[in-house]
Amino acid sequence: MATMFDEMHAGERTRAHYQGYERWLAEQPQGQMQARREEAEVIFRRVGITFAVYGDKDSGEGTERLIPFDLIPRVIPAHEWREMEAGLRQRVTALNRFIHDVYHEQEILKAGIVPKEQVLHNAQFRPEMMGVNVPGQIYSAIAGIDIVRAANADGSGSYHVLEDNLRVPSGVSYMLENRKMMMRLFPDLFARHRIAPVAHYPDLLLETLRSLAPQGLASEPAVVVLTPGMYNSAYFEHAFLAQQMGVQLVEGKDLFVKDRFVYMRTTRGSRRVDVIYRRIDDDFLDPEVFRPESTLGCAGLIDAYKAGNVTLANAVGTGIADDKSIYPYVPAMIEFYLGEKPILHNVPTWQCRKAEDLAHVLANLKDLVVKEVHGAGGYGMLVGPAATKAEIEDFRRVLMARPDNYIGQPTLSLSTCPTYVEAGIAPRHIDLRPFVLSGAQGVQMVPGGLTRVALKEGSLVVNSSQGGGTKDTWVLEN
């Protein structure tokens, strides 16, 4: 890897937006940071901010783990955020237009901008959604866009979108809890900086969900959060968001459908449900339409949905737009639907289904990152520079067996941020996931997002399932 970009330091110099923090850090007495770190861990455990690791053996401690929380914030200057925000707004708007188009006129396919077979033969394409109208034509009401800053040859850095998460992006509860924790541990830091608040996210989310309720309701829309249950890895977040919004947290078995309307079972009989913020994948929503063995969803839900009697957020079928094989076309979508130049860059991507791209990827495996087109969570991917020869050769076989299942990208030199590790403070690679809310009244977001950090030295994989941690993310107001 060539040059590095550090968020805090440019060579010997400390970047302007980190100088206040650095002065504060220098004033902290010996041992203070370690004491605070231990305090944070005790609090996170008591609060029960945990996630479950799949396939982990229960060691008596349960499968609940803490996501490591780093004390040193990731700081974004106001002007950078303004541009990123405009770029996110633009990108998510275009993606929603694309999904609507795919399930209606398919103009973009007719215009040859996105290859027809890439969409229509994609496992993420839901033919059930053809011609179905959703409120506000909003499909991905809650989007999480993964952004990284990569070093350029001249030592500057630029933001790239690594992937769009348009189905059930998670992590926003950590964004909120991290901020709460930082304010609790270091109140003086907040007095010394003007940090844009994020705590109103649940309000924006509720407003967004309510704005997407079916038309013509006689009373206030009943919003619920649908969770697969307490053993799901993101259960804490589901419970947290339901509580913060003051809505019911339901499981599939709490719901039933009668005459194409959805109801929940309560201690006082059944109650209509109008908007479902569902945190389960399409496949599990309705055993009558998708996986018949699923017990997480509710039979008849899709029928009620297609009748327009209930809103699902996100809509069914959004996976067609965040599939990694569609990702390379997002800049073209922005130009096609909005007539604008894309503000945020994509990462250059080789599509292994194309013969010449595959040849390039195969010839450069040791330098590239190769990902499954439908993969997520850092599973099933190859990071060439970090892999052994044997791992590369194993992966080569997997890739050649099903090239259309993979894309390749250059190994970006992700920016680093000082991080508190065993050996002291050291640079670690980070990314950023801002959460973008699209409702009938427009696009909204809170400043910043969730910063994830790869705690292992040199590692580029930030996923919590792969040993990543998180940081508080500050957008500094001028």
Add this chain to the structure above:
Amino acid sequence: MLSRTADHLFWQSRYMERAENTARLLDVNYQAALLPQTPEVAMAGWRSLLSLFELLPAYTARYGEIDARRVQEFIVADETSPSSILNSLRAARENARAVRGTLTTEVWETTNQTWIEFRALLKSGLLARDPAELFEWVKLRSHLARGVTLGTMLQDEAVDFLRIGSYLERADNTARMLDVKFHAVVGEPREEPVLRRDPAAEFYHWSSVLRSVSGFEVYRKAYSNVIVPEKVAELLILNGAMPRSLAHCMGRVLHSLRRVANDQSDETLRQAGKLKAELDYGRINEIMANGLHAYLTQFLERVGDLGGDISRDFLI
């Protein structure tokens, strides 16, 4: 409220209450064992405790001989025993976790923290070192959970289902305790009592029964008299002002049931009301004349049925 949510609340408080009552009984037995007594009497005490929890067969199958330490270990920390304090606190915490969004942050954190700290205390060997302190700690955590619930939760049906769970459990536990303790000492009417001839032993027996329900001072206050078994039974069955009596518990259950009543709960309310009325108008001499054991057995059955009815009407 979702029926499933109500169900989790009901069981959350029920398990917390069970943990507390188990700790109370263990504590009393442990204190009694510090008094001079024959090994037979001490053994009988631990045996009666096991049978109270319906654990005697499981214990004997595992360990055979009654041994004070082993019995405590078994009732407190056994992973396989569904009613051990360990498993009660685990179940309380798991139920709370399933509805953490319905609870206030304080209630959830108290329940979660109790579970985390209890395991740490077990690991530290506190049970062997100072059992009384561990039992006291469990009681305090239960008091804390109750106080935090009252002090922070919106007084809506969530609190009613929490209450119904804890008072049903408490009624059950008090009745079981009385049954076992009476049987051990007094026997049925006209039977030859085991310990009647030793006034000192009898005093310690009944005062320990009272202490297990925090009722020793209460008894003195209510009766200003020496401790006699009939009055102990009266206090714990019929005195509506005594927070751990059957009359009090059923009064609270009925009160909360009325607040959450729905279209299908008429019969359940009628049964609860009837049970409460019988306690309100009962006389201890009538109960004793007909046999306390029979009375308590029937009471336990009816409380069990009531739990089933509540589940059917509200929780499924």
